[in-house]
């Protein structure tokens with residue numbers, strides 16, 4: 001108890017090392033009942049490590065964790081941990097081919113005379129979801145759920161074990177603005193019903209919108225804990241970076257427009273495919289073009305069709321006047337298209353390989369005969385990437401899986417740019433990346449553009465669209481609007497959502 005308020009969880013002086021890396025040093029955190037407490041910090045600051053200690057996935061080297069004043073359960077006792085806390089990760093923990101009901105009651109299915117009672121399982125699942133107002137079909141394979149519904153199912157599952165403390169690890173990273181709004185409404189309802197949240201996000205406006213308290217970590221250490229209302233966005237950024245001065249976001253409206261006679265490097269003509277119909281546009285040399293839209297708009301699918309991950313049903317994509325074969329990523333790469341994919345975990349990075357090998361992958365054929373780069377050359381590429389993108393790593397030979405999520409993301413971007421493409425296709429390039437690194441990434445886009453290359457940015461984040469000369473808006477698979485640099489947020493969002501703005 002502190003000042004009459006019940007403490008849900010307390011970490012006292014916790015520390016954690018991974019080999020030579022100090023991931024957390026003497027960090028303390030107190031989360032009070034019924035609050036939403038934000039945990040923020042730059043990529044590699046130690047947020048996920050702290051969450052792993054608070055959820056019993058690993059044991060602190062030093063310090064203690066207590067729940068409601070009681071010592072945390074022993075590490076191996078998963079049952080006991082489940083009654084205290086759950087974490088909803090960006091990446092799903094549901095088993096995709098099992099139904100929602102099976103996922104909810106996995107390893108504790110109701111039985112009748114020693115046999116699983118499927119009718120009870122479905123009924124109990126329905127009741128559980130109803131009690132938390134989660135409107136999801138319990139018979140659906142969990143892999144078919146939207147990210148939004150999957151998160152709600154995971155929250156309901158956590159609550160059904162008795163946990164009333166839930167960690168949300170970048171829950172908004174894959175949600176569009178409508179879904180984020182609904183998640184926040186849901187968080188407030190659950191808070192009113194006695195649930196406490198630890199909320200991790202790189203979007204500081206979200207912290208201000210939905211949290212009451214905030215803790216900042218920097219370089220493995222605790223910097224400050226304060227009521228959210230006491231810290232402005234600028235003060236939060238200063239606490240995260242240890243510097244003053246805030247951020248500079250490149251805005252295309254502040255630089256010269258693309259030359260009127262600049263030729264198209266990439267054209268999309270009459271393209272139809274999964275979730276989009278008859279889309280045509282050109283991308284000129286020296287241009288940064290944005291595509292905005294909700295998750296259902298088809299914007300990701302268009303980008304994926306351009307770089308060959310999907311085949312179109314109709315239409316053609318040309319690079320420098322030559323049609324690209326359909327659905328052929330390698331051909332797109334050879335033609336000069338670099339990409340930062342949407343799903344970096346599966347398409348982006350080989351986790352078992354070093355930073356050097358990952359960063360050098362698509363530049364291999366430029367580094368030596370037969371695509372075999374000398375180790376020194378690979379290390380040099382990685383060392384440069386670490387410096388250019390501010391990657392927190394022990395060195396170029398560190399394995400990618402030992403990096404924090406945001407730092408892994410930076411390697412994918414470094415690699416896409418490293419192949420020196422004529423056209424760079426970026427899908428949600430700054431998702432999971434801290435505010436300060438975002439600036440560095442968008443700075444690289446500016447560099448590429450200034451070199452006369454072209455960039456296509458498909459993003460859920462309006463900040464990512466600021467460096468764009470034009471932004472195309474997609475709705476339900478149709479191209480519905482085009483905005484020149486200098487657009488107002490209200491106008492763009494109105495077009496994205498299909499409402500009138502006045």
Ligand SMILES: Nc1ncnc2c1ncn2[C@@H]1O[C@H](COP(=O)(O)OP(=O)(O)OP(=O)(O)O)[C@@H](O)[C@H]1O
Nearest residue numbers: 018023043044045046047048049402403404405406
């Ligand atoms: N399994 C591991 N092996 C080695 N080092 C690790 C491991 N897990 C984390 N680290 C290191 O510990 C430090 C803290 O990482 P952590 O994942 O906690 O950061 P984070 O604040 O969650 O970052 P992000 O915002 O990028 O997710 C980083 O330097 C990271 O490289």
